[in-house]
Amino acid sequence: MSRVASVAGEPDRAAGSTGVATAAAPGLREVARRPGLIRWRERNLMIGGVLILAIVLVAVFAPAIAPRGAQETDYTARLESPNRDHPLGTDNLGRDILSRILHGTRIDLRVGAISVILPFLIGTLLGSLAGYYGGWIDTAIMRLVDVVQAFPFLILIIAIVAVLGPGLSNMYIAVALVAWVTYARLLRGEILVAKHREYVEAARAMGARDARVIGRHILPNVISSALVFAMADVILYIVLAASLSYLGLGARPPEPEWGAMITEGRTFLATAWWISAFPGLAIVLTGIAFSIFGDGLADALRPNRR
Amino acid sequence: MIPVLIGITLIVFTLVQIIPGDPATTMLGVHARPESIEALNRELGLDKPLWRQYVYYVGNVATLDLGESLKFKVSVASLLRKRMEVSLLLIAYATVLIVAISLPLGVATALKKDSPFDQAVRALLMVTMVMPGFWVGILMLILFSIKLGLFPVSGYGEGAVAHLRHLFLPALTIALSLTPIQVRSLRGSILEAMESDYVKTARAKGLRERTVVLGHILRNALIPAVTLLGLSVGYLMGGTVIVENVFSLPGAGKLLVESIGARDYPVVQSTTLIFAVLVILVNLATDLVYSFLDPRVRLG
Numbered sequence: 001m002s003r004v005a006s007v008a009g010e011p012d013r014a015a016g017s018t019g020v021a022t023a024a025a026p027g028l029r030e031v032a033r034r035p036g037l038i039r040w041r042e043r044n045l046m047i048g049g050v051l052i053l054a055i056v057l058v059a060v061f062a063p064a065i066a067p068r069g070a071q072e073t074d075y076t077a078r079l080e081s082p083n084r085d086h087p088l089g090t091d092n093l094g095r096d097i098l099s100r101i102l103h104g105t106r107i108d109l110r111v112g113a114i115s116v117i118l119p120f121l122i123g124t125l126l127g128s129l130a131g132y133y134g135g136w137i138d139t140a141i142m143r144l145v146d147v148v149q150a151f152p153f154l155i156l157i158i159a160i161v162a163v164l165g166p167g168l169s170n171m172y173i174a175v176a177l178v179a180w181v182t183y184a185r186l187l188r189g190e191i192l193v194a195k196h197r198e199y200v201e202a203a204r205a206m207g208a209r210d211a212r213v214i215g216r217h218i219l220p221n222v223i224s225s226a227l228v229f230a231m232a233d234v235i236l237y238i239v240l241a242a243s244l245s246y247l248g249l250g251a252r253p254p255e256p257e258w259g260a261m262i263t264e265g266r267t268f269l270a271t272a273w274w275i276s277a278f279p280g281l282a283i284v285l286t287g288i289a290f291s292i293f294g295d296g297l298a299d300a301l302r303p304n305r306r
Numbered sequence: 307m308i309p310v311l312i313g314i315t316l317i318v319f320t321l322v323q324i325i326p327g328d329p330a331t332t333m334l335g336v337h338a339r340p341e342s343i344e345a346l347n348r349e350l351g352l353d354k355p356l357w358r359q360y361v362y363y364v365g366n367v368a369t370l371d372l373g374e375s376l377k378f379k380v381s382v383a384s385l386l387r388k389r390m391e392v393s394l395l396l397i398a399y400a401t402v403l404i405v406a407i408s409l410p411l412g413v414a415t416a417l418k419k420d421s422p423f424d425q426a427v428r429a430l431l432m433v434t435m436v437m438p439g440f441w442v443g444i445l446m447l448i449l450f451s452i453k454l455g456l457f458p459v460s461g462y463g464e465g466a467v468a469h470l471r472h473l474f475l476p477a478l479t480i481a482l483s484l485t486p487i488q489v490r491s492l493r494g495s496i497l498e499a500m501e502s503d504y505v506k507t508a509r510a511k512g513l514r515e516r517t518v519v520l521g522h523i524l525r526n527a528l529i530p531a532v533t534l535l536g537l538s539v540g541y542l543m544g545g546t547v548i549v550e551n552v553f554s555l556p557g558a559g560k561l562l563v564e565s566i567g568a569r570d571y572p573v574v575q576s577t578t579l580i581f582a583v584l585v586i587l588v589n590l591a592t593d594l595v596y597s598f599l600d601p602r603v604r605l606g
Contacts, residue, residue: 247548290436
């Protein structure tokens with residue numbers, strides 16, 4: 001999703017992330033008039049944070065809290081609709097959907113986290129270089145950004161995974177090759193502005209080397225919007241991984257990856273909707289958690305919030 | 307634009323270079339006869355130095371020779387022309403639905419800012435935004451096609467009316483994922499326009515509310531919306547790849563995924579290329595529309 005927002009132009013990036021509260025940034029006057037508003041924004045950050053924490057805990061303790069194993073089959077209980085024994089029903093092999101979803105949390109969260117790290121690092125590095133040094137370095141990097149952004153995000157990812165071969169690890173490579181451009185754009189824009197600030201001049205005047213100026217002085221001041229963006233991207237990559245699994249390019253059944261589970265249920269659509277419906281719901285819930293948190297983060301980090 | 311075009315051909319060309327192992331062997335399978343592998347290598351020009359291969363490739367692309375499909379044994383260009391028609395219709399349909407849904411919602415949420423209605427719509431859109439497209443597609447397929455029998459389960463149909471009926475659920479699926487961003491952006495720019503001096507002036511002149519909203523607020527707020535819509539086209543195309551596979555539509559997105567399964571790399575390569583070229587063309591068109599809508603912008 002952020003892929004779209006990203007091309008829409010940098011300034012409204014951080015603001016235009018994903019949720020309810022950000023959509024219209026209240027003006028200063030309005031905030032002054034409604035003292036409750038600031039607290040409400042922090043509540044967003046807190047609700048999102050608690051939800052994410054809950055999901056992480058589920059992932060960590062999945063084996064303990066799941067009533068059954070992820071691959072535990074029970075041929076006497078095949079295609080059962082949700083009931084007391086199996087709250088979310090069972091699939092064609094008699095596997096408990098709830099247990100599989102809980103175990104799947106481990107896979108999907110890991111996929112979201114791993115996917116976001118590489119593009120974030122590469123984009124931050126190249127964006128910093130482009131913004132700080134300008135000149136031919138900037139031209140070369142930004143040309144590459146333009147070219148990569150000319151491709152529809154999903155289609156380029158699919159094409160790269162297609163030639164590398166299906167699987168989640170090749171998806172990480174593909175995402176790293178494609179998704180860094182948004183971070184590079186963002187960071188470059190921020191650094192172009194920041195490098196003329198007084199604190200940067202001061203650091204340089206004191207004889208700090210370029211790497212130190214960028215790493216210790218500029219980045220800590222400008223990285224926040226990229227972090228907000230990364231938060232929103234986690235869910236983008238979970239959805240991406242699920243979609244690739246659906247197309248046969250990501251995780252393979254019987255892995256309880258949510259997308260793979262939805263795909264497995266496809267064959268039983270007319271009779272056993274719960275096999276596909278509930279794993280999708282897990283993705284949606286995770287997505288909402290990250291969206292709310294991302295919005296809260298965007299509000300909290302916005303400098304003129306007081 | 308030209309450097310970007312050169313760049314995308316370079317990337318698409320590189321795609322085939324990074325196929326692990328010998329491309330011809332990968333395409334034909336390990337049991338292929340050595341002679342046929344060698345023949346394919348020669349046909350694809352893979353026995354020549356890389357830069358010559360690239361020049362050769364660009365020359366072919368420039369003359370619309372996209373090679374031959376290994377699976378279908380016909381020219382990729384003719385294959386794509388047929389499949390692209392479906393995808394383009396789907397993209398256009400989805401765009402119409404996005405506008406039809408997000409325009410009223412954007413206006414209504416902005417005019418009723420912070421009301422329960424506004425908050426409900428925005429909460430709902432937050433949900434539709436994170437729903438995986440293929441999951442939505444599958445659920446709609448169960449509900450509307452299988453259970454209720456309102457729409458066909460798969461295929462594209464014959465004739466314009468049938469196309470529109472067959473493509474409704476797929477287009478809606480794509481539209482649902484893009485509508486949230488549109489509504490949000492539209493709502494934001496309407497709110498911004500409402501604060502502006504020209505709207506205050508319009509009100510001060512005593513114009514009717516309707517005239518102020520439609521003639522002054524909306525007219526200005528639509529400019530960023532059009533831009534965002536144009537820039538979303540890449541995302542739209544990604545959406546078509548997914549829904550064409552969910553709803554078994556004979557479009558380019560389905561062709562892409564089928565070709566991956568069949569290791570039909572010339573088709574994978576060309577489909578990717580065509581989609582990228584389309585994105586560039588749409589972006590160009592968006593710039594033109596933008597300068598038309600906003601007289602302050604003149605293309606230099």
